[in-house]
Amino acid sequence: MLALVKKQLKNHPALIPLFFFIGGGTAMSMIYLARLGLRNPDVCWDRKNNPEPWNKLSPTYQYKLFAVNMDYNKLEKNGPDF
Amino acid sequence: MQRKDLLCPTSGNKSRANHIAAFGHQRAKQRDRISFRYPNLHSSIMADAIESKIKNYRTAPFDSRFPNTNQTRNCFQNYLDFHRCNKALSEKDQDTSPCDWYQRVYKSICPSVWVNNWDEGIEGGSFAGRV
Numbered sequence: 001m002l003a004l005v006k007k008q009l010k011n012h013p014a015l016i017p018l019f020f021f022i023g024g025g026t027a028m029s030m031i032y033l034a035r036l037g038l039r040n041p042d043v044c045w046d047r048k049n050n051p052e053p054w055n056k057l058s059p060t061y062q063y064k065l066f067a068v069n070m071d072y073n074k075l076e077k078n079g080p081d082f
Numbered sequence: 083m084q085r086k087d088l089l090c091p092t093s094g095n096k097s098r099a100n101h102i103a104a105f106g107h108q109r110a111k112q113r114d115r116i117s118f119r120y121p122n123l124h125s126s127i128m129a130d131a132i133e134s135k136i137k138n139y140r141t142a143p144f145d146s147r148f149p150n151t152n153q154t155r156n157c158f159q160n161y162l163d164f165h166r167c168n169k170a171l172s173e174k175d176q177d178t179s180p181c182d183w184y185q186r187v188y189k190s191i192c193p194s195v196w197v198n199n200w201d202e203g204i205e206g207g208s209f210a211g212r213v
Contacts, residue, residue, distance in 0.1 A: 041147050042155055051212070054147040054155070063149050070144065078143055079160075079187070080132045080180035082167040 039063065132180040139183075142190040157192040158211070160184045161200060165213040 009015060037043060041054040041063055062072045148156040167181035188197070203209035 040150075042150065042152070052159075054159075057147055059146055061146055063146075072146060075144070075146055078145060079163060079183045080128050080167065082163075082170040082181070 129177060129180050132183055136182055136186060139186050142187045153191055157188055157196070160188040161192060161197070162211050162213060164188060165204070169213060 041057055041061070044051065044053055059075045059077045060072045142156075142160075145156055147159075161184075164181055164184035167184055168178050171178045171181060200209060200211075204213070
């Protein structure tokens with residue numbers, strides 16, 4: 001199938017940017033979903049062995065790419081220890 | 083202390099590994115060391131700090147564990163922490179007033195219907211969370 005695509009591209013080389021843009025868009029979507037599934041502090045995969053993974057993060061952990069109006073370095077743990 | 087868990091990997095991502103601290107095992111060790119030498123010191127320092135925080139309470143502060151719009155987990159976590167804190171401090175025979183911080187936070191964020199349902203669940207023994 002790849003040979004067929006290559007042959008068609010040779011006849012219509014203007015279609016090559018199409019592959020880049022669509023492939024790039026797909027890759028970005030998949031990367032975003034993977035980041036959301038694996039790095040998001042709200043997510044728990046293994047309820048038995050690792051029940052609350054968000055509690056293992058430091059109070060200054062920043063998940064968002066752009067943090068506007070929030071200085072993460074000044075944050076501390078809110079509640080008391082017990 | 084670190085369990086290499088296949089489904090919840092903590093290695094391989096530098097920024098996250100550098101930030102893993104505080105809430106878990108290390109804090110427990112530090113707490114045990116302090117409370118062994120000065121049995122009442124840690125809890126009284128903590129109680130004063132928390133008392134002033136509770137007195138100046140306006141609303142639930144930003145919690146970096148839950149940065150997104152959906153604050154459901156934030157609400158449930160504070161509810162659980164309130165009951166766990168009560169249980170832990172009363173087992174150690176300490177004053178449970180610092181736990182009121184968690185109560186103020188969950189009362190600010192949680193819908194009252196949920197709180198009522200959970201309270202009924204706790205009284206009746208049908209509450210699903212681990213307290």
